[in-house]
Amino acid sequence: MAASNLIIPVVAAVALLGSMSVYTVKEFETGIQFRLGEIVKTDIPPGLHFKLPFVNTIRTFDERILTISTPPDRFLTSEKKNLIVDYYIKWQITDAAAYYRATRGDERAAVVRIDQIVKDGMKSQISNLTIPEVVSGDRDLFMRNVIEATNDDIAGLGIRVVDVRIMRIELPPEVSQSVFARMEQERAAVASAVRSRGQEQARRIMADADRQRVEIIAEANREAEQLRGEGDARAAEIYGQAFNKDREFFEFYRSINAYKKAFAGDNNVMVLEPNSSFFRYFGDQSGGDVSRVEQPAAVNRLPSLP
Template identity: 55%
Template sequence: MFRIAAIAIAVAALVVWMSTFTVDERERVIVFSLGEIKRTDLDPGLHFKFPIVNNVRKFDARIMTLDIPPDRFLTSEAKNVIVDFYARWRIDDVGQFFRATRGDERNAQDRMAQILRDGMRNEFARYTLDQVVSGERITIMGAVREQALDTARELGVTLVDVRIRRMDLPDEVSESVFSRMRAERERIAQDFRARGQEQAERIRADADRQRTVIIANAYREAEQIRGEGDATAAAAYAAAYEQDTEFFTFYRSLLAYRNTMVGKDNFYVLEPDSQFFRYFQDPMGMGRPREQ
């Protein structure tokens, strides 16, 4: 009896195990009934099935990465570009995915890779090499994704994103491109230098003009001040001369003696009756020098 009970419990456990299955929130599930799709996209948790009649296929519902080998694409200038890109995708309609690919993820990836290559080829043919290198890649990737969305839906998947990982030029193209880029940069640099020199000349000319104007104004003011000073000095001399004419004359003669009689070996050739010696003969300066 004990053995029969144990066998019955084991059979019941086996039946229960074969009649139940669990669904993880990271999975998409298809329940088949005699090879035909019965149910899809079950909620996460514990579910029941009929043993032998039903079987279950599970697929990853997370976002997956499709790495596409680098390939060559022609630009509108018929120049080759080697592009390494990838795509992110996930299964959206698991029933349609199974019908389109028989549940083979590799088959789905191959078909999506071909679709994306065709889209890349079409988009790169619309742009020049400079546009592709300088910043049109985001536009290209968006267009490729939009073109591939309808085909991806036919596979039961959602194309989340398409990104370029790396973009290189073939060796035969790289040197010519770099030479053209160097020439372009040199042209831009020369243009900036020319503009800088023009601006520098303009600044120097303006500075020279301002300098000339400032010097002229300063010279004019200096001459004006000097004239006013000379006029004031002349007025002071005239006023002093009018106060004591004889003393002023005597003082000027002393200044002349001091300024001319300097040193020991000075010689002067003057007439004896010159007014220069008037105060030597007459302290009052009224007489004339005696003849020698």
């Protein structure tokens, strides 16, 4: 009976010692093993592990990316204007032993230190920028500078800042109107400069078009004059050939054309010298003396003088 009564306590003691000798590290954690308060093993991987009861203790730390949500804070720009910036921080434990030594494993202490270092980096960056540069500048470059500066400062803490993102930027009421007015003026100046460049370009295009028009017209006139000269030369050549073939007929033909032009309009009254040869073909078909043409008929058609 006495032996049987000892079985249960022994089994219970063995089970207790067994449970105290086994521990589990989750898949998203890393572990540190202590012996009497001193770190003896780090970076324990996920899985089932063993330890000495009452001698070894285990601390596990989350290796996932964690988020710090900070309340909006005021930052001073290079113009000595306040901006209200709302942002968040993504961070991760990279060295569990260094993290434990720096913070004693207290996540709240780590969050406070990270937030303060990031805030100092934000102040340093924003203090060198104007409000328009912060609002509409290269946000990615701005954030990279903050992250790099922060990671340099926390290099010995066993953690790293993965990302810092601005969620919202607001202007205090006392400066918002003046800032908006100045931004409108700057945009108006940019628009005016763009319009001026467009107008200048339009003037250059119009001037070039006018120059080309003048050149084209001049070239056309030159070609026309050349063709006209060639035509006149050809006509003179034809006239010369006709004159040489039959001089009398040529003179008659020229006189007929002159009569047509002279009497083409309503005013067909002409005053000529009595011995003019203009009407020599009127009275003499052979082109004889003009004195045979009866001139008084033409003279009688003159209007009476007042």
